[in-house]
Each structure stands twice: as structure tokens, then as C-alpha cells.
Amino acid sequence: xxxxxxxPHASAGCCADHSGAPCIxxxxxxxxxxxxxxxxxxxxxxxxxxxAGATQxxxxxxxxxSDDEVGRRLADALRERALAGVRVEVIxxxxxxxxxxxxxxxxxxxxxxxxxxxxxxxxxTAPGRFLRRDHRKLLxxxxxxxxxxxxxxxxxxxxxxxxxxxxxxxxxxxVGGTLAxxxxxxxxxxxxxxxxxxxxxxTGDVLVPNLSPICRRQLRCLYLRLLRSAxxxxxxxxxxxxxxxxxxxxxxxxxxxxxxxxxxxPARSDVSIAQWAARAAYQQLLLGGxxxxxxxxxxxxxxxxxxxxxxxxxxxxxLDYRSLFVNxxxxxxxxxxGLCAALERQFGADLEVSAEVxxxxxxxxxxxxxxxxxxxxxxxxxx
Numbered sequence: 001x002x003x004x005x006x007x008p009h010a011s012a013g014c015c016a017d018h019s020g021a022p023c024i025x026x027x028x029x030x031x032x033x034x035x036x037x038x039x040x041x042x043x044x045x046x047x048x049x050x051x052a053g054a055t056q057x058x059x060x061x062x063x064x065x066s067d068d069e070v071g072r073r074l075a076d077a078l079r080e081r082a083l084a085g086v087r088v089e090v091i092x093x094x095x096x097x098x099x100x101x102x103x104x105x106x107x108x109x110x111x112x113x114x115x116x117x118x119x120x121x122x123x124x125t126a127p128g129r130f131l132r133r134d135h136r137k138l139l140x141x142x143x144x145x146x147x148x149x150x151x152x153x154x155x156x157x158x159x160x161x162x163x164x165x166x167x168x169x170x171x172x173x174x175v176g177g178t179l180a181x182x183x184x185x186x187x188x189x190x191x192x193x194x195x196x197x198x199x200x201x202x203t204g205d206v207l208v209p210n211l212s213p214i215c216r217r218q219l220r221c222l223y224l225r226l227l228r229s230a231x232x233x234x235x236x237x238x239x240x241x242x243x244x245x246x247x248x249x250x251x252x253x254x255x256x257x258x259x260x261x262x263x264x265x266p267a268r269s270d271v272s273i274a275q276w277a278a279r280a281a282y283q284q285l286l287l288g289g290x291x292x293x294x295x296x297x298x299x300x301x302x303x304x305x306x307x308x309x310x311x312x313x314x315x316x317x318x319l320d321y322r323s324l325f326v327n328x329x330x331x332x333x334x335x336x337x338g339l340c341a342a343l344e345r346q347f348g349a350d351l352e353v354s355a356e357v358x359x360x361x362x363x364x365x366x367x368x369x370x371x372x373x374x375x376x377x378x379x380x381x382x383x
Contacts, residue, residue: 027205027311027335034339035174038346041160043151043172044070050141050174051077057087059140059187063096063133063316064152067105069161071153075105079112088114089191093134094121100154117191135316135323136209136330138187145176146183148207148332150303150316173314173332173339182207186330195328205334210317210324219317219331220324223305224250226333230259230307235347237264237302241278242320248281252288262291264350266300274320276376279369286359293354302350304343312340 037043051058051074058081065071082088090109092101097118109116119134139147149172155161186209189197196211210219227234227250234254241263243251255261263285269275282292306312315331317323334340 027333033175033177034334034336036339036342037149037172037174040070040151043147044074046174047074047139047147048077050139050145050147051081054081054086054141056142057089057140058142059089059138059184059191061091061134061136061138061187061190062151062153063093063135063137064100064154065092065097065105066100066152066154067102068155070155071100071105074153075108078114079108082109082112082114088112089187090114090116091134091187091191092116092118094118095130095133096135096152131326133322133327134190135327136190137316138183138330140180140184140187143181143184145174146180147172147174148183148330149173149314150301156299179205179207190328205332205336208315208331208333210327210329217325219329220247222331222333223247223313223317223319223324226305226307226311226313227251227254229311230254230261231257232308233260233262234305234307235262235264235344236305236319237300237347237350238319239266239269239299239301239303240274240318240320240323241265241281242274242318243281244321244324247319247324248284251285251290255289260291261289262293262347262351264293264295264300264302264347264354267294267296267355268299273376276372278376280373280376282357282362283359286357286362292357293351294357295350295354297353300350302346304347306340306343306347309340309344311335312343314339314343 035046037046058078060078065074078088078090088109101118106116106118120129120132122130137149137151151172186197186207189195195209197209208219208222210217212218215221224247227247234251236251251261251263265278266275285292303316303318304312304314311333312335313331313333315329317329317331323329
């Protein structure tokens with residue numbers, strides 16, 4: 001399947017006043033064709049198996065790649081395929097992997113014949129672009145298999161390396177067919193500098209970057225539509241929750257029309273100021289009927305949402321300003337019944353080890369926490 005621009009005849013209302021149709025097709029009627037991974041070790045093994053079988057090309061895009069046990073093993077696998085004549089292309093974000101993606105890894109890949117680009121390295125001649133990061137995560141093998149989701153390449157995701165303290169990572173999916181070919185086209189477009197395209201899969205599922213020729217905030221438009229589509233239940237998981245005013249209003253509006261709205265957020269975060277900013281929004285949401293849970297066992301890094309068990313999104317975008325308005329992101333929106341059900345089951349399992357934040361408890365929190373929240377909220381657009 002080739003990349004196609006968003007329909008030029010579609011209504012841009014969702015981008016202008018958020019009341020019209022989405023800029024791309026809304027998924028419907030898909031059948032089961034995904035493999036879901038909820039543990040890093042399982043994902044990495046599946047990625048290595050696919051890489052080992054590559055005969056034509058491997059395209060990898062990631063925000064964070066560490067020179068550690070996990071990162072070095074992946075680099076070795078890619079070097080082996082490159083030396084065997086497979087075309088290997090890698091995009092690594094310069095900021096996300098700063099201090100982690102070492103020169104040794106970089107040079108080793110180049111020496112084997114792979115092509116490697118560090119996205120938006122600092123340039124004095126273009127300082128503004130440094131703020132816009134490539135937060136996408138994508139592995140495409142021979143345009144037949146694609147791995148999607150919020151996975152980074154580092155030891156923190158591997159139970160085999162760090163044990164029970166591994167991060168609760170983003171569920172990741174593997175799929176083939178036309179969506180894999182579309183993902184390959186999305187990678188090629190990004191590699192060539194064309195970053196405003198929409199990929200659609202013919203079962204109705206869509207793989208969505210956050211820019212298109214007629215919509216500069218495409219992911220936000222579809223995320224808002226997902227929130228509005230809920231009639232019974234809405235399950236949202238995000239590690240960095242810094243919602244703009246409209247997103248907050250839509251969550252409250254869903255709760256007030258009788259939807260069981262539940263947010264799963266981290267009790268402890270790897271970015272403290274982002275957590276402060278998130279908690280600054282709690283009181284308004286709690287007053288509006290939204291239920292908030294904080295995941296207790298370890299760092300939460302999952303990014304999913306499911307409405308009524310019928311529509312789900314999984315990908316790289318957080319519900320924060322940087323993901324929705326600044327960074328390059330990539331999300332799958334799916335009506336696949338099995339995928340929606342699996343994500344709901346995972347959400348339910350996570351709630352069992354989470355603590356609910358009640359309004360009574362929250363209004364009585366100590367003043368130092370209120371000061372921290374104010375600091376985080378002021379800085380929210382830069383997180």
C-alpha cells in the first residue's frame with residue numbers, strides 16, 4: 001500500500017473548531033490481525049526474530065536507544081543483517097538518545113553498511129527546530145511486518161536485566177499486510193523529509209502521524225473524537241498527562257453524560273515536573289466526575305485509550321502539549337475487536353495495583369504539593 005495524503009475534500013472542522021469530521025477515515029469493522037506485547041523481553045525477542053529473517057530491508061525509528069545490554073544486542077542484530085546485504089536504515093532522535101546512543105554504536109552500524117541519522121541535532125543556524133523531536137517508534141521488516149507502539153530500546157524495559165523494577169511499558173503491537181507496507185512508506189517519507197502524510201489501512205484501521213497537508217494537529221483531532229465517541233466507558237492510560245483546556249473539557253463532558261471515565265497515571269514518574277503539572281489538573285477533573293488512578297508498583301510508561309471496547313488508540317503520543325502540538329508522533333487507531341478487548345483487560349489488571357485519587361483526599365493535600373503543581377502547570381508547555 002502506498003502513502004496517500006489526507007482527503008482534500010474532507011471537512012477541516014475538527015482542526016478549526018473541533019466540531020466537524022476528522023481529517024482522515026475513522027476505523028470501523030476491523031477483524032483480529034494483531035499480536036500484542038506487554039513485556040519488553042517478549043517484544044525484543046520478537047523483534048530479533050523478525051530482524052534475523054529480513055532479506056530486503058529493515059527500517060528502525062526510535063526516540064531513545066541506549067548503549068546497554070538491550071541496545072548493544074539490537075545493534076549486533078542489525079549489523080549482521082547489514083553485512084549480509086540487507087538495506088538497514090535507522091533514525092534516532094538526537095535529544096532522546098543524547099548520552100545514550102554512543103559513537104561506538106553509531107560507528108559500528110555505519111561500518112557494517114547501515115545508514116544512520118540522528119534527528120534534529122543542534123544547529124546554531126536553526127535553533128528553533130531543536131525543540132521539535134522525533135518521538136515516533138517504528139520497526140518495519142521487509143515491508144511485511146511492522147512493530148508499533150511506545151517502545152524504546154533500553155534496559156529499563158527488560159525484566160531479564162532489571163528484574164521486577166522494569167518499567168510498565170507501553171503495550172506494543174505487531175502486524176503485517178497493508179498496514180506494514182503503509183508503515184514502510186511513512187518511514188520513507190520521514191527519511192526523505194516529507195512529514196505531512198497519512199497512512200490508511202484498508203480494513204479501516206489507520207496509522208496516524210500528527211501532521212497532514214490539511215491538518216496540523218491531526219492526532220489531537222482524532223484523540224478528541226475518540227473521547228467524544230464514548231457512551232459507556234472510557235479508559236485512558238498515559239505517563240505524561242498535561243492536557244490542554246479543551247481536552248480537560250471533553251473528559252469532563254464525557255463523565256457528565258454518564259460515561260465511566262477512568263484515567264490511569266503514574267504514582268511515580270521519571271520526570272517529576274511533568275507529574276506536578278499533571279496533578280495540577282486533578283481537582284477540576286475530579287469535580288467533573290472523572291475517576292483518577294495512580295499506578296503504584298513501578299514507573300508507568302504506557303499510552304493507550306479505549307472507548308466502549310470498540311475504538312482504541314495505541315502509539316507514541318502522550319496526552320500533553322509536546323506530543324499533541326510539537327513533536328512528531330505516530331499512533332494507531334483501531335476498531336479491531338481483539339485488540340480493544342486486550343487493551344481493556346490490561347487496563348483492568350493495572351487498576352488492581354493502582355490507588356484511586358478521591359476528591360476528599362485531594363483537596364486536603366499539603367501546601368508544598370500545591371506549590372509544586374503550580375510550578376509544573378506554568379512550565380507545562382515546555383515539558
